[in-house]
Amino acid sequence: MPVKVRIPTPLRSLTAGQSVVEVTGKDIGEVIEHLEKQYPGIKTRICDEENQIRRFVNIYVNEEDIRFKQGQATVLNEGDEVSIIPAIAGGADGEVRRWPA
Numbered sequence: 001m002p003v004k005v006r007i008p009t010p011l012r013s014l015t016a017g018q019s020v021v022e023v024t025g026k027d028i029g030e031v032i033e034h035l036e037k038q039y040p041g042i043k044t045r046i047c048d049e050e051n052q053i054r055r056f057v058n059i060y061v062n063e064e065d066i067r068f069k070q071g072q073a074t075v076l077n078e079g080d081e082v083s084i085i086p087a088i089a090g091g092a093d094g095e096v097r098r099w100p101a
Contacts, residue, residue, distance in 0.1 A: 001025075001076065002023070002024050003022070003023065003024070003076050003078070003080045004020050004081045004082065005020065005021050005022070005023055005035065005081075005083075006083040008084055008086050010045075011042060011045055014039045014041050014042045014045070015042070021038070023038060026075065027070075027074055027075050027076055028059060028066055028071070028072045028074045028076070028082070029072040031082060032053075032072070045057075046084065052072075053066075053071070053072065055087075056087040057084065057085075057086060058084075058086075058087055059084055060083040061076065061082055063083075
């Protein structure tokens, strides 16, 4: 079933500048896999080497954080909206943090 995925600015170079894309998937894990098929390289920005969502990447389904649901197993319904949001943290060390390449 198709769902809309909101893409954050740092990942839009992988989606040809699109801020919203549509993919299919019964859960978040499948959506990530389908994103990777359509937009190669996006999964490595979202997931670590163990295929777990990186700790600084927040994913919401209809504005609900999947960490408080079933994580990557969070079931999706047609018309759901998935948002990928990089965590933003303040700090005084002056070091610039970037998405993994």
